[in-house]
Amino acid sequence: MLDQRIKFRHLTCFLEVARQRSVVKAADTLSITQPAVSKTIRELEEHLDARLFDRSKRGVTLTDFGKVFLRYAGASVTALRQGVDSISQVRMQGGLSINLGVLPTVAASVMPNAIRHFKTLSPDTTVKVVAGPNVMLMGQLRVGELDLVVGRLAEPDQMSGLSFIHLYSEHISLVARPGHPLLADKNPDITRIREFTVLVPPKHAIIHPTVDKMLIAHGIGALPDRIETVSTSFGRAFTRETDAIWIISNGAVASDIAEGHLVELPIDTSDTFGPVGLTTRIDSPISPPVEMLINAVREEASRHHSEQAAAKT
Amino acid sequence: MLDQRIKFRHLTCFLEVARQRSVVKAADTLSITQPAVSKTIRELEEHLDARLFDRSKRGVTLTDFGKVFLRYAGASVTALRQGVDSISQVRMQGGLSINLGVLPTVAASVMPNAIRHFKTLSPDTTVKVVAGPNVMLMGQLRVGELDLVVGRLAEPDQMSGLSFIHLYSEHISLVARPGHPLLADKNPDITRIREFTVLVPPKHAIIHPTVDKMLIAHGIGALPDRIETVSTSFGRAFTRETDAIWIISNGAVASDIAEGHLVELPIDTSDTFGPVGLTTRIDSPISPPVEMLINAVREEASRHHSEQAAAKT
DNA sequence: ATTTTGCATAACTATATAATTATGCATCAG
DNA sequence: CTGATGCATAATTATATAGTTATGCAAAAT
Incomplete structure (x- = not known):
């Protein structure tokens, strides 16, 4: 209790005495007398009913008690300090703010609802919300310009100093407009996509290497007619209006597929299965507002995911 | 300040009043009178110099101030509560304990030093330290029997509710004893490994699917003569005494390779590059002792990694 | 128009607190 | 042996505290 x-x-x-290993020195830096420190420590010990x-x-x-308690005491005062600080921050800036990086996969699927939910809570x-190429977002995250990035897990060499929280996994899809010539056949020869314009993720996109591997695995070499783009709005419009084929992470087009605006080509993309989640810095502790947002995203992702699973049956 | x-x-x-949105109700659950609550809140507001x-x-x-402060206040009391709890835990059990899951990759390379370092700090x-098949360890982690698992990133479908902190990345190696027949040739035909006994990770190992893909990519189908094992001590001994070839994550045999006890076969395993790191639960906050251990592992991993990089040049 | 609800304020009291100075006492260095 | 160091204890004092009861007051409910 x-x-x-x-x-x-x-x-x-307590923290000061522990740091200095001395009652006298602690008294000095705290600008009180030595007996005052002695007494304060004794009070704390009595309250905790343990010798520190x-x-x-x-x-x-x-x-041993003291060593253990030290960490928690530090955490406790740190939390309160942050609380006091953020009050003055609110007073100055008129509100707290979270800087969020969003990758294409989740920009249109999970995040809108997640943020809406978060805004009702807070x-x-x-x-x-910042969108952009993942390399840039990860850089900003590492520097502290962003608090959180949501999307596919980045390549290992970009993950140093970062922590990843898994939300769900998804694969990459090849989509085309309904009524696309390739879809006339039930089991179309997938190498025929070379006959069409193909929209592919550009070099710096997270899924680029995965897409490359997949194309090679299916015996499709370099694509003769290709457009590289990150813009899902362009890709969406272009694919619906032409015979182009769009290679894109499933999450970015899931709703379009569900609504029949786009159709998935019947191709095995199980190799492209990969984790989607939240990336944060490790060193700086997660602030309560960011933690709330994380929870909101996690909730929404699991809801979203179970809906998708239900839709498949 | x-x-x-x-x-x-x-x-x-404050937390109680915020939760109940009522001074009277809070007074009731705190078993004091309403004016006492009013006064306590007013005191806090005066101390913080902000209306809550x-x-x-x-x-x-x-x-707005109150909403922001709420989170930090919660964190602060939680930390102190944990501190008090862990004191009584120390009293009962004679010390704190951390339960750590270790996967083969790091069991012999990073972890011994990391834990040694941690023990000097705490x-x-x-x-x-618990070793075992990753599925089991992840299960125990999720249930709370383990606080931390160190090793390769598990398959996406096992990662729900877990958070991953990246340490470094490594690839999978094919190793054999020095003087192995295959090594006579400078550029041996890799499909010839079918002529030998091959030690492979069993079905439930994290790297199993990755190994499978790699074998297929190199045109090696099912291996006729295979032994499945998780035991690195068995694998190590067996490989050194016979002509067997051992497919294993690089970290598990890095020191043996460096010391010349084992030799890496010249085969391109860049596809098997994958992240190694720390896996924790998300929901339960990381306790200070675990956090210290995490830091120790991170430090050791970066030292270890830079040594490896230096050794390669 | 009352009554009820919900909070604030005031007045009061017994404790608790946060310091102080003065002093004692064991250990360690010389 | 002597003095310095480092902490504990005691005595003291002004102030703060943590409650209490009694009362007031405006909005909401009846």
Whole structure:
């Protein structure tokens, strides 16, 4: 049971004594007298009903209890400090803000609902949504310009210092407009896509290497007539109006497929199965607002996913 | 600046009022009178120099400040609660313990040093190291029996509810004893490995599908003479004493290769490049001791990695 | 138009607190 | 042996606290 009488004074004093391994020095930096420190520590020990320091005549050392408690005490005061800080931040800027990077896969599927849900929970937090090539987003995330990036797991060499939270997995799809010539055949020869314009992800896209591998695995070499694009809005419009074939992560076109605007080509893309999730920095702790957004995205993703699974049956 | 006079009484009272949206109800559940709650909230507001609630005649609502502060206040009391809990845990069990799952890749390379380093930082924390098939370890992690699993990133479908922190990436190696017949040729025909006994990871190993794909890509079908094993000690001994070829993640045999006990076959395994890292649960927050261990592993991994890079030049 | 609801304020009281100074006591260095 | 170091304890004091009861007051409900 938590002793309500514990003040932050006790914790900061404890932390200072632990850091300095000395009551006298701690008293000095805290600008109070030595007996005051002694007494404060004793109070804390009484409240916790555990000895935190071993006292000797040559300084003090943490007991096992103290060593353990040290971490939690630090976390506790840090949290409160952040709380006080963010209050003044709200006062100055008129609100908190989250900077969010969004990759194409989720930009149109999971994220709109997730953010909508988050905004009902926390309407005063400004969410800034940034789209762009994943290399750029990961760079910004690492530097701290972004708090969170949602999308496919980036290539290993870009992941240093970053943490990945899995949401679901998806594959890459080849889609075309309904009534596309290739679809006339029930089991079309997939190498025939070389006869058409193909929209492919550009070099810097996460799925580029995966797409390459898949094409090779299916015996399709270099595509003679190709357009490289990241723009799903362009890809969507272009594919619906021409005979072009669009190679794109499934999430980006899932709703279009469901609504019949686009049709998936019958090709085995199981090799392209890959994880979609949330990427964050490791070093800086996740702030509560970001944590709330993460939860909202996770919830929405699982809902979204179960819907998709249901739709397939 | 943090007001030292803030007590946990203030925070818990604040949290309760925020939760109930009512001073009267909060007073009830806290078993004190309504004016006491009013006063406590006012004190907290004075200490923070910010209004936390809008008072109306139909309950109270959080202000923007209050909404923001709420999260941090929650985090702060949670941390202290955990601290108090872990003290009693230490008292009962005579020490904290971390349960750690270790996959073969890192069992012999990164982890020994990492844990040694961690023990110098936190000698009183018992570290229990569990090895085993990854499916089992991931299951235990999800249930809470393990706090952390270190190794290759598991297949997407096992990653739900888990978070992955990238450490480095490695590929899969084909190794044999020095002086192996295949090595007589400078550029041996790799399909000839079918002529030998091959040790391969079993079905439930993380790298199993990757190995399968690689074998197919190199035009090697089913292996006629194969032994499936997870045991690196068996694999190591068997490979050194016979003409068997061992397909195993590079990390598990890196030191043997460096010391000349085993030799890598010259085969392109770049497709098998994959992330190695730390897997944790998302929902339960990472406790300070586990966080320290994570840092120790990360440090050791980057040191280890830079050494490897240096060794290659 | 009352009554009820929900919170604030005031007045009061017994404790608790947060310091202080003065002092004691063991250990360690010289 | 002596003094310095480092912490604990005691005595003291002004202030803060954590509650209490009693009361007020505006909005909402009846």
